[in-house]
Amino acid sequence: MRIKKRAAAVALLTAATVALTGCxxxxxxxxxxxxxxxxxxxxxxxxxxxxxxxxxxxxxxxxxxxxxxxxxxxxxxxxxxxxxxxxxxxxxxxxxxxxxxxxxxxxxxxxxxxxxxxxxxxxxxxxxxxxxxxxxxxxxxxxxxxxxxxxxxGPMAMFYRADLFEANNIAIPTTWDEFAVAAEKVRATGGYITNFSQSDINQFAGFVWQAGGSWFKNDGENWTVDLTSPESVKVAAYWQDLIDRDLVSTNPPWTDEWNNAYNSGSDWTWNSAAWGANSIASGAPDTAGKWSVALSPQWAAGDKAAGNWxxxxxxxxxxxxxxxxxxxxxxxxxxxxxxxxxxxxxxxxxxxxxxxxxxxxxxxxxxxxxxQPIYDVFSEASDQVSPDFIWGPTMTQVYNDTSDGFKGAVTGSGTLTDALTSAQKSTISALEAQSIPVNK
Amino acid sequence: MSTSISTVTTPARRKRGSRTPQGVAPKAQRESPFARVSAMIVMGVFTLYFLVPIWWLLVAATKDRSQFNTTNPLWFADFSLFTNIGNLIAYRDGVYLKWMLNSALYAGLGAAIGTIIAGMCGYALAKYNFPGRELIFNVVLGGVLVPATALALPLFLIFSQISLTNTFWSVFLPSLVSPFGVYLARIYASASVPDELIEAARLDGAGEVRTFFTVSVRMMVPALITVFLFQFVAIWNNFFLPLIMLRDETLFSVTLGLYAWNSQVNQIPVLRDYVLIGALLSIIPLIIIFLLLQRFWQNGLSAGSVK
The missing domain is CATH 3.40.190.10 (Periplasmic binding protein-like II)
Structure with a gap:
């Protein structure tokens, strides 16, 4: 609780100074x-x-x-x-x-x-x-x-429970379509195929990055906010569908519940970055030796794209x-x-x-x-990350606004796409408030 | 903050009570059992509300990492508190101990000097008549209303001008100031230090400074202890000022150090254990100082009531 208060205080001060330095x-x-x-x-x-x-x-x-x-x-x-x-x-x-x-x-x-x-x-x-x-x-x-x-x-790949996939005779998904099909099979055994990060928006940004989207553009003069690009909306719709059908768990990352879901074998995969190897190892110590890493599922079979987190x-x-x-x-x-x-x-x-x-x-x-020499996989993923993804000048605000919407979406009020639409608007106002030139 | 305010009013109330012979006690006994029970329930709920997180922290600190997620969060598993403490102290050459020492210096020394300053100011405002007295007091009162957090950034910019950021002084100097302490000392001094006594001391040939330290301070002890406690806790828990001022890890206060670790938990999961144990250890000095000074405060109370 103390930490939350502090975070709020930091945020407040951030806002104040942003206003001061905006000019x-x-x-x-x-x-x-x-x-x-x-x-x-x-x-x-x-x-x-x-x-x-x-x-x-x-x-x-x-x-x-x-x-x-x-x-x-x-x-x-x-x-x-x-x-x-x-x-x-x-x-x-x-x-x-x-x-x-x-x-x-x-x-x-x-x-x-x-x-x-x-x-x-x-x-x-x-x-x-x-x-x-x-x-x-x-x-x-x-x-x-x-x-x-x-x-x-942080090139992204897929950590997965090799033992569970094998024991239940489910193929390791190589495309997002296969991933959705596998998700149903995993759910039938009582588990969840993966965790969707509702609070750390960087995972979602990584998915958009992999799909070839970018959230911002800058032509040297003006910024363009593109949270609702076709790629972004496609990714949002995909995950919204899995959330609606209760095929993915939505525990906020790095909480006890999140650790527990992996440690107890209820969550089977994690789409995350190279540095995440340690998060799993420390959060789910009982599952040592049972994990493997594969390249991320692709949007079309044969594609070679990776996101970054x-x-x-x-x-x-x-x-x-x-x-x-x-x-x-x-x-x-x-x-x-x-x-x-x-x-x-x-x-x-x-x-x-x-x-x-x-x-x-x-x-x-x-x-x-x-x-498994897992970093070989990440090294391969690293080569596949698109150079076209651009961050904006107010990412803290973007993350906060988006995750507010995402938290609603996982509990059934609104959708991920709604969250992006409203974050798109608030981001444009945030840029305008700082006198940063932005295309509407 | 609420605790300190209630301690302020207590001495006055008790004093009055001790003067009226036996008048209040029978009335209190006539309270209905219903009121009593409901009061107990409300207090019980609040006690639980405040103690459960500390209990959780205590239990969590005794567990090793593999049991942390898998066992009942409110009951003990294998007892590895001392191993955990050992690991915490060994981590990065004992930087945690350094932080505790820093906090003790900032809070202990800061509160001690701050209390003397506040006591002198309050006494002067209460006992000397000089032009502008009320104006000064009102400005001090205004200072009570401004939260310390709001002053951190301006302080940073001022300290930057004199190249004192990222030094011991950047946290220590602002900690010496306690407008609330001045306010409290003034109220208490005017109520508990009789003018006749000061007059008598003067007649006996004591200077003003000597009168203050040998006569008046003794009567102001309960207020001064309260100011000290309040100031100590405020400095110990102060987080924002060190966050803005300090870069050098060896100058960190324990709150800032733990916060910095906590912000890195995603990358270095082992830090989570250290944050928990460190948080538990960091409240121990507060508990000790409260228990020790509370007794002293009660002694001072009776000393102050003798006229």
Whole structure:
């Protein structure tokens, strides 16, 4: 209860500051032109909530005595750290580097809080080091700009109870049609084929992403909100049908009920991201060894598409006195095997760098999944994620409004499509309220 | 907040009661049994309402992770409280202990100094006549109405100007201020410190400061203890100010640290256990300080009533 209150307080303050800073939007001065190395010793600060980051920074600090990175921490982005970043940008004491999830980057871009790193040595060239779609998340489609360095990604696949599917003679679904048919068979045995996330909207966004939709567009001037695109509506109708027929469970993710549904074998699959491997292992310890991972079901047989759920980047804030050194640190942090191995170990980060996908830790079999080398599946999925999905500048509001509607839909008032329609409207008003140009 | 307000009114009421000889007690006994039972039921329901979550927390903290989801949430399974505490303390080189220590410093030292300041202000406002006295008091009263949360962001911007964010002082200094404490100290001082006594002390040659610390403070003890308790709890539970001010993990208060962990549970599920156990341990100092000071508060009460 205390946490809820705090979240509400954070939200309130967010709203207040958004209103305050709204007028700053639109000014787009680019500091990209000068990105020269400093002479002498450089101290950098890096705010992140990723545990173990200080150990990674220590490794680099020892190798580069002239550039010392000090790691600072806090709650996760939406838990208050993003709001702190905005406060600090306003007060002029933002850290040099910050952890920012892909879906929050447009907000910082619109508020002009990010340094364009394109002029910094090695940054534009690094494009080929990263999985293609992650680069699109950090340059917003501008070829001559780079606003952050991709860190991790959440390509989606399907975790499933191999033992239950086999024992009940149900084929592993490879298309969403097969998935719906299998759902009926699973329900007949008393279980649910999967859990539909009513509160964490990122799962649904991942489904839309896989279907080829995008929720926002930006032509360089105006934003277009597209929560009700044909792809989005198709996905909503599909899940609404499963919910209506009571074929999927709708426990909110990461609650006791949710854990329990998996631990007791009542829920059979989870459509989730690479980092989710640990959520299941910890929430459902009694089912160790019985899980496997397969590529996500497709909308048409033979398609090869995957969605993405989560992932973040390392950005350099406006006002950093040492963008060159900061950019070099961010590149090292997110491409070197050494750093990526440590981050994968301490925080289960699934790298955005191509070379990171080949780390020994991500090639080995995982005991919880019957020693299946599950990350091979995610690596394949990673290649199939579309680069065209774009986040908007007010994602916190979009998530809140959508999940309000989704919570209604799973209890029978309204539908998922209704929720998207009303979130579409409220999002356009939210953008207008911040004086962000938007097409109606 | 409601608890502190009720403690404020109690001393005055009791004092009056002790002066009127035996007048109130028989009347109270004539209450109907129905009123008594219904009052007990209402209080019982509220007691349950407040205690069940703590009971749940206590039970949850004794379970290991595999039993957490699978056993009755309100009853014990295998008792692994001490293993859990050991794990919590070992996690990241004992950062949790550091947070507890920080909270103890912010709250203990902050409440102690804050109480002295509030006591002096309240006393001065009650006992000295000077122009602008009521104006100052009204401004302080206005301060009571402004929630601390609303001040966090302006404070951050001010502290940024003097480069004091992300330091011990950024949380400590604002904690020293307690408008409510000033208000309470003033009301209590004017009611319980007789002007004649101060006059007598002056005649005996004591300076104003000495009079305050040796004579008046003793009579104000119940109010000062109340201010201390209130301030201690407020600082200990203060979350928003540390959230906005602090980046350095070694400066975190325990509330902020636990919140930060809780926000990472999706990625690092083991943190969930630590949040639970950490939350349980973090309320222990509050309970201890309440029990200890309550007794002291009652002593002070009788001392204050002797005229």
């Amino acid at each position: 700053a939007a639109g000014s787009t001065t680019s500091a990209g032109a000068d990105c020269a190395p400093a002479t002498g010793k450089v101290d950098l600060t890096f705010t992140t909530w990723i545990p173990g980051m200080e150990d990674v920074a220590k490794v680099r600090n020892e190798k580069n005595p002239d550039v010392q990175v000090k790691v600072q921490t806090g709650p996760n982005g939406n838990g208050g750290t993003y709001q702190n970043f905005f406060n600090q940008l306003k007060a002029g004491n933002a850290p040099d580097l910050g952890q920012i999830e892909y879906d929050a980057l447009p907000n910082f871009r619109v508020q002009d809080g990010l340094t364009d790193l394109a002029a910094c040595k090695g940054v534009l060239e690094a494009k080929s080091d990263f999985v293609d779609w992650t680069w699109g998340q950090v340059n917003f489609g501008e070829d001559k700009s780079v606003y952050a360095i991709p860190q991790d990604a 989560g992932g973040s980047s390392t950005a350099v804030f406006k006002g950093s006195k040492h963008p060159y050194e900061a950019a070099q640190f961010a590149l090292w942090l997110n491409t070197s095997d050494e750093a990526l191995t440590m981050l994968n170990k301490s925080a289960n980060l699934y790298p955005a760098a191509k070379s990171g996908l080949e780390l020994p830790a991500l090639k080995a079999g995982v005991e919880f999944y019957g020693n």
